[in-house]
Amino acid sequence: MHDFVLGQYFPGSSVIHRLDPRAKLILLIAFVAVTFVAHTAGAFILLAAVAALLMLLSGIPLKIYLRGMKPILYIVIFTTIINILLTSGDDLLFEFGFIHIYKEGIINAVLVILRLSLLVLGSGILLTYTTSPISLTDGLETLLSPLSKIHMPVHEFSMMMTIALRFIPTLVEETDKIMNAQKARGADFSSGGLISRAKALLPVVIPLFVSAFKRAEELATAMECRCYRGGEGRGRLHVLRYSGMDVVFFTGGALLIGAVIVINIFLPVYPF
Amino acid sequence: MAKIRLENVTYTYSVGTPFEKRAVDGVSLEFEEGLLTGIMGHTGSGKSTLINMLNGLIKPDSGRVLLGGEDIWADKKKMRSVRFRVGLVMQYPEYQLFDETVRADIAFGPRNMGLDGDEIARRVSEAAKFAGVEEEWLDKSPFDLSGGQKRRVAVAGVMAMSPEVLVLDEPAAGLDPAGRESILSGIREYCRATGAAVIIVSHSMEDMAVFCDRVAVLADGKLCMYGTREEVFARRSELYMLGLGVPMITDIAHELLKLGVPIGEEIFTVGGVSDSLRRIISERRGNKGKGAD
Numbered sequence: 001m002h003d004f005v006l007g008q009y010f011p012g013s014s015v016i017h018r019l020d021p022r023a024k025l026i027l028l029i030a031f032v033a034v035t036f037v038a039h040t041a042g043a044f045i046l047l048a049a050v051a052a053l054l055m056l057l058s059g060i061p062l063k064i065y066l067r068g069m070k071p072i073l074y075i076v077i078f079t080t081i082i083n084i085l086l087t088s089g090d091d092l093l094f095e096f097g098f099i100h101i102y103k104e105g106i107i108n109a110v111l112v113i114l115r116l117s118l119l120v121l122g123s124g125i126l127l128t129y130t131t132s133p134i135s136l137t138d139g140l141e142t143l144l145s146p147l148s149k150i151h152m153p154v155h156e157f158s159m160m161m162t163i164a165l166r167f168i169p170t171l172v173e174e175t176d177k178i179m180n181a182q183k184a185r186g187a188d189f190s191s192g193g194l195i196s197r198a199k200a201l202l203p204v205v206i207p208l209f210v211s212a213f214k215r216a217e218e219l220a221t222a223m224e225c226r227c228y229r230g231g232e233g234r235g236r237l238h239v240l241r242y243s244g245m246d247v248v249f250f251t252g253g254a255l256l257i258g259a260v261i262v263i264n265i266f267l268p269v270y271p272f
Numbered sequence: 273m274a275k276i277r278l279e280n281v282t283y284t285y286s287v288g289t290p291f292e293k294r295a296v297d298g299v300s301l302e303f304e305e306g307l308l309t310g311i312m313g314h315t316g317s318g319k320s321t322l323i324n325m326l327n328g329l330i331k332p333d334s335g336r337v338l339l340g341g342e343d344i345w346a347d348k349k350k351m352r353s354v355r356f357r358v359g360l361v362m363q364y365p366e367y368q369l370f371d372e373t374v375r376a377d378i379a380f381g382p383r384n385m386g387l388d389g390d391e392i393a394r395r396v397s398e399a400a401k402f403a404g405v406e407e408e409w410l411d412k413s414p415f416d417l418s419g420g421q422k423r424r425v426a427v428a429g430v431m432a433m434s435p436e437v438l439v440l441d442e443p444a445a446g447l448d449p450a451g452r453e454s455i456l457s458g459i460r461e462y463c464r465a466t467g468a469a470v471i472i473v474s475h476s477m478e479d480m481a482v483f484c485d486r487v488a489v490l491a492d493g494k495l496c497m498y499g500t501r502e503e504v505f506a507r508r509s510e511l512y513m514l515g516l517g518v519p520m521i522t523d524i525a526h527e528l529l530k531l532g533v534p535i536g537e538e539i540f541t542v543g544g545v546s547d548s549l550r551r552i553i554s555e556r557r558g559n560k561g562k563g564a565d
């Protein structure tokens with residue numbers, strides 16, 4: 001249950017941890033874009049090498065990254081099968097009854113696997129594991145702040161997100177606790193049909209909602225007591241500033257994009 | 273014979289992550305029927321983890337939990353009946369109330385046991401008496417009660433299953449003195465009346481001294497003391513080293529004993545000490561009276 005929670009932040013003080021959250025967001029967008037641009041073997045090797053280097057720099061055990069990849073395993077298997085079976089092309093490799101497997105299908109499948117893995121790795125390295133949820137929302141708010149000029153509620157949005165993130169672990173913990181309390185009174189969550197299972201959850205859902213509403217009300221009161229009035233005229237405790245290291249990483253990101261484009265054009269070796 | 277026994281149980285949280293934490297480390301303990309055992313220890317010493325093993329909410333990594341001589345993990349299908357026999361009241365149990373009325377909420381456990389209507393009604397009113405749930409609350413919504421009243425309802429909800437082993441995690445935490453006193457006496461009454469083995473986790477030395485027949489002390493997941501309250505509270509300096517201490521009244525009684533005031537053995541409760549002091553005072557007054565004659 002706990003593993004599934006968004007907040008998998010892995011405290012640390014590596015170079016990656018210390019990058020500005022805005023820089024990490026921008027770099028992640030660039031990284032995602034570049035994995036979709038890449039379509040040759042050389043480009044993927046380069047991207048994998050960069051991902052490996054970043055993983056090393058982050059100081060987070062490889063085990064954690066591998067565990068983070070587990071949830072996409074099913075998606076990968078599913079899309080691979082779909083791709084292999086349903087893509088048609090000119091280069092027929094295998095035929096059996098209604099099954100036709102083309103070279104293009106296999107290439108597509110490999111591309112999807114590579115892109116998904118890089119995507120998950122990249123977002124793990126740059127965001128989930130190395131950026132605390134609070135500094136992430138800080139970064140988002142600052143990046144999006146120009147939108148408030150056109151009356152988008154950027155501050156309110158990010159405050160909501162901060163609060164939601166802050167309370168996810170609390171709610172998960174509370175769900176666990178209430179479930180245990182009801183199990184101790186003989187509640188049975190794992191047998192019976194769909195309807196009886198849903199009904200069995202009532203003793204968990206009701207207390208959970210009651211306490212979530214109570215918590216929300218208390219939080220709102222506490223915020224008002226400290227004169228919170230929304231974003232207008234509000235300063236910040238941590239003012240985000242780009243550092244030299246951010247510039248280094250931006251440069252690296254730009255070079256990576258350039259390199260991938262060049263490799264795509266001049267080294268057109270496809271996977272397989 | 274011991275009603276429920278922990279044999280060398282160990283439990284570690286978050287194995288294989290940097291947050292790995294051995295919460296319970298080789299603890300063996302047994303709880304006898306009709307006795308109230310207190311479990312003390314600092315926050316984080318593993319008390320909650322330990323008692324969650326008693327009804328199978330946590331499975332020990334190693335070691336066994338024996339209920340009436342049988343390993344509760346021997347047959348997983350029987351776990352539900354184990355939970356009816358070992359009633360567990362979690363910390364701050366007021367959050368678990370959900371039903372429309374207090375009566376229905378207390379009846380949740382007995383209903384899950386599949387008892388018939390009359391028996392459920394009998395159990396509800398019996399449990400309500402032990403836990404101090406008043407008659408007129410029974411038809412209210414549990415959400416309209418105060419915190420202390422909800423706590424009683426939650427305790428009654430577990431007592432209504434008539435468990436042979438009743439385990440309560442800090443049942444008196446956050447209550448006012450009168451509330452503490454009354455909920456703990458209700459628990460003791462349950463223990464005496466039903467002959468159940470009762471286990472209470474508490475921070476309060478004072479409550480332990482007044483209510484418990486046996487005291488177990490945990491530190492950093494290990495059992496470091498077990499015995500009668502006399503035996504345990506006699507180890508004052510060790511208790512202070514664990515950051516626990518002894519009841520304030522026991523401390524003062526020790527000072528008095530050092531000064532040669534013969535206050536006797538009952539030095540664990542305010543009642544006991546003040547009785548001996550009254551006796552001493554009246555003796556001395558009597559002596560003075562005679563001297564003046």
Ligand SMILES: Nc1ncnc2c1ncn2[C@@H]1O[C@H](COP(=O)(O)OP(=O)(O)O)[C@@H](O)[C@H]1O
Pocket residue numbers: 285286293294295313314315316317318319320321322
């Ligand atoms: N769900 C959990 N995940 C990880 N560690 C936990 C969890 N629950 C408790 N712990 C850790 O186990 C230790 C014992 O906790 P607990 O049994 O709750 O102690 P107590 O009830 O004596 O305060 C503590 O150090 C605590 O941080």
Ligand SMILES: [Mg+2]
Pocket residue numbers: 319320321363441
């Ligand atoms: Mg606890």
